[in-house]
Amino acid sequence: MYSVLALILVVCASLTRGDEEGSVMVMNAFKKCNAENPLSDDEMKQIKAKQGVPQSHNAKCMMACMMKEGKMLSDGVYHKDNAMLFADILNKDNPEQAAKAKQLVETCTNQVGSNSGGDDCEFAFKMATCAAAEAERLGIVCPDM
Template identity: 30%
Template structure:
């Protein structure tokens, strides 16, 4: 969900990286942006949230972030497993512009495995 704090982060990163409206809409549905701007925008948001530090994915911070958002123990456990998995997948990535797209691909690929519902893709 979009908290005012999160919207502030989004707007700050939008100003810095200028992704297109289409890219922004696409990202809501886990569509990886094509442009460097879009990719760096993702990295910017992840850095502002704190799950990316110095261009690297911070697994512990991601877990804390998930824990602060979820009350359901089972859901949280599934997300912890997904974070664990994706932190291995993006572990070698040290560029914050590359990390966002990689993370998104990983979530799309492995969320169903952990029985995590993803946002619906809007039909074209």
């Protein structure tokens, strides 16, 4: 399954299992957001190797775009309920993974907050950094890209 940037976006856990429709949705969002905020070859390698969260401005804004495409971020507000719903939908056949995904969303919302403070790109980066740490802590393994 294609999960490009799923780890970076708080939805990593929700994309560890999913159906083809979810994969297509993520890939379409990725293509759109990468066209608007292109990642360097090195950043793509970093993501594919699961070696942390890229820190360039484009990478941060790519994350924000992906969150917006997933209806998790709009008008500077993070919509935790949409992230929770996304976790359930994409893990409909795996309640254990859905629970972990929801735990990740809950933890990161508590740590980062739900208001971007006017900088969606930096907010998305903070969420992604939290998500990466939480995914590791919870033992969530994102699929290869």
